[in-house]
Amino acid sequence: MDPKHRTVGTLVTKLSSVSERIRTDALSQLRQLSKNDPETRPMISDSGAIPYIAETLYSSSHLSQENAAATLLNVSISVKEPLMSTRAVLDGIAHILSHHSSSSAAAVQSSAATIHSLLAAVESFRSVVGSKREIVYALVDILRSYNSSPPRTIKDALKALFAISLYPLNRATVIHLGAVPALFSLIVKDGRVGIVEDATAVVAQVAGCVESAEAFRKVSGIEVLADLLNPATSASMRAKENVVSALLNLVRFCGEGVVSDVRGVLVDVVTALNGISDVAGHGSSKGKSKASNLLKILFDESGDFSNSSVTSTETKFDSLNEL
Template sequence: MHRTARSLVKKLGSVSEITRSEALAELRLMTKNDEESRLIIAEAGAVPYLAETLYSSSHDSQDNAAATLLNISISSRAPLMSTRGLLDAISHVLSHHATSSSPSAVQSSAATLYSLLVDDSYRPIIGAKRDIVYSLIEIIKRPNSPPRSIKDALKALFGIALFPLNRSSLIDLGAVGALFSLVMKDGRVGIVEDTTAVIAQIAGCEESESEFLKFSGVKVLVDLLDVGTGSSERIKENTVGALLNLVRCGGGGVMREVKEMRPGAVEGIKDVMENGTAKGKSKAIALLKAVEGGAKKWDVAV
């Protein structure tokens, strides 16, 4: 396998476009079907070639390079993050999502980011790339973005938001308005679930209160909790987490809006408390205490 990997990587540097294309297709297939091949191919020096190919005008080449990088990242993240210019190449694909980039390459690139963000040490590095964050937000804002592109962008944004210091940048770049617009306008399966997961993370910073109030975010979240809305359990759990983070990080404005919730929304919180996951139940209990008691310190961790 080592010999095959070295041979294919050598072909990536060929002057023949056909030779390069064939090697890319083979590498994509190998890394998809053989987990052990991923690190071997990365160690053979494939990643810089693959990153460079993300700038290709050929959609087939761009697709195969992006998919191969995604496959490698699932097993071996360090070779990607240690490659100079890799994040810039991913940013290039994402920033041209509405023009020259292949939709499949956009999806694979966003999914690669999510894969890399599993390692918490990479979250501040990727989150500091404002061009990447901006492009991900633009993907979810664009009405014509394919559902798969939106879902992959949301997952990448979720990974970025897991690092607390990234949340203010997400707010600065317009994530909150884009996310709430998705909640209100997009009813596709899974989109609202993923969107509310990102919202719940961004809610956990001091800057969130004014931004959420600007977009009537608390009212939107309360509507999602109302039992009459028919939200899924995952949406309700995410919403409870978002409101709890807002109460903990925000001031009186958020607390007032949360305390004015309709009975249907309170029933939604109680439903999570009774039927949710262990983490969801603990958050629901803490939120109910906040709503009913007004206290700001809780023993339950988010």
């Protein structure tokens, strides 16, 4: 057995010690190993450590929670299937996120980031996590608590919701659990460029289902999105591209009534049309395509609405790296 395997094996054995000090020290060392040496991540997983680490998420010690959550995040970067197949992992993450106001802030951040990490590359996991309503609700509640949540936690919660919403059947659940008012409140009241970019990326995803029409109407969502296209708001090009994606998804999924609503708002707010034209002229290649498709659906009466928009996979707003 090579030294790394021996070290990991020894530390994992200590996780079952009756001494809290020994368990805490072992978990701290596993955290550092998994952070600094990617080769140890599958070793930690294969050694049977995951259930012990997941159980520690319920600890009353913030330090233990933080070490456990960070270790799971580190391992998830390289090893995903064992974490998803260990039921205690999602349950423990749900516990941390649901108690975000009393748990270690670092543990909450790491737990949200772990959700994003698990879903970033494996599509089949998205339906599983999306069915865990406790996780989805907790992530939405973190957004509602933006005044008391660290910016990094807000961003990781947005990334997790983005990844969950990439699976089309999860979008209605995300909406039903209150994400739309939380997202738009964040966009209107927070104002930080990175937060607005991430929030509008999630908005673009949840717009891709029929349930979004009523949810957006209740918060004047179309008007808020149109305002972001106004050059006076100083929204970044990325945020504008997200807005275009959101409006495009709305008109694709929600019928002619919403097409008329969007068209009416954009006609009234000329600066918003200028913003769409700006994306069509100066955005990324996908941004340009989406802006052109949106304008065609709204204003080209000869256009074929069923074919003039991008496919659902293209409305993912590129990739998780872009959040």
